[in-house]
Amino acid sequence: MCYFEQTRWNCGYWKWGNFRQQCHKEYRTGETCGLKLVFQTSLLAAPCKLCDQRFKKERRIHKMAMDIERWQREGNRRATIEKTYQDIEEIQAQIDDLYRQHEQRQKTL
Template identity: 70%
Template sequence: MCYFEQTRWNCGYWKWGTFRQQCEKEYRTGETCGLKLVYSWQPAQGPCKICEQKCKKERRIDKMLNDIQRWQREGNRRATIEKTMRDVNDIQLQINELLASHVERERTL
């Protein structure tokens, strides 16, 4: 039951900060008991790292889809379109993994 700072974002994501106060159960100086409690929390400005990564991947998907539409109008780029569609699906899977880790972190508090 040692106390730590905590940073929270508007989206619900959070992370542990610096050590603030030692509990009574741990008698060794500089050691913690392993159980973390919130001493205080600070709101963070801007998006969390996972939301930022998600936005980057969504912008990349938008660009790829626009390229695919352009290539379909131009014609004669079937292999390129198929490869880009596979890439879009792979990036979408990465986004789903990011969202799952984000939701898991929100639930753990």
């Protein structure tokens, strides 16, 4: 039951911060008992790192989709279009993974 700082973003994502206070169960200096309790929570209005990465990847997918539309109008770029569709699928898988990580962290506390 040692106390730690906590940082929480508006989206619900959080992380542990620095050690703040030792509990009475642990007598060794510099050691913690292993049970973390919140000493103080700092709220941040900015997006968390996972949300920021997800937004960047979503913007990239949007740009790729716009490029595909333009290439289809122009014609004669079939290989480029196919490659871009594959890239979009890979990036979408990364976005899904980031979303799962984010949801898992929100549910843990």
